[in-house]
Amino acid sequence: MNPEGYFLLSALMLIIGGYGVIVSRNAIRVLMCLEIMMNAANINLVTFSRLAGDLSGQLFVTFSLAIAAAEAAVGFALILLIYRLYGTVEISVLSKLRY
Template sequence: MNPVNYLYLAALLFTIGATGVLIRRNAIIVFMSIELMLNAANLTLVAFSRMHGNLDGQIMAFFVMVVAAAEVVVGLAIIVMLYRSRHSASVDDASLMKL
């Protein structure tokens, strides 16, 4: 098996995550789809790291994980806050700035 297959798998997961962001309206599921996209990007970084025999890719993936953890904390706090003020976690309900 060619290790490039990992890249194809990561591309597929990334696409599925992007689809989730587009079609779902529950903010938490949208957020989980974003996490899926980040994980797919990490798989790409790790696979490239192996192909090139260089640990820099793994360091990048590590930083992506750290930033993703921070992002999850703040994002979920925003969702909880939105839910408190609107009693709904649907992204369609946050339409205050719509004309």
């Protein structure tokens, strides 16, 4: 497949993930769409790394994976805390900034 195919896939996944972050009602689904957006960025990095013949892009993806794992752990812990406080994870219900 051409590099353009990978760039197109990256753009599509970024757009789908952003759409999901905006329209999702469930906080867990918002976090999953964030993971899709990070994956789209990773595809771009690996493709450019392959085109340039430079391994630094793959290293950046490794760092990005570590950050994504940390973000997922803290994010889902926050969601569990919100569920314990409010009894729901619906975004539209959680409109208060102060408990």
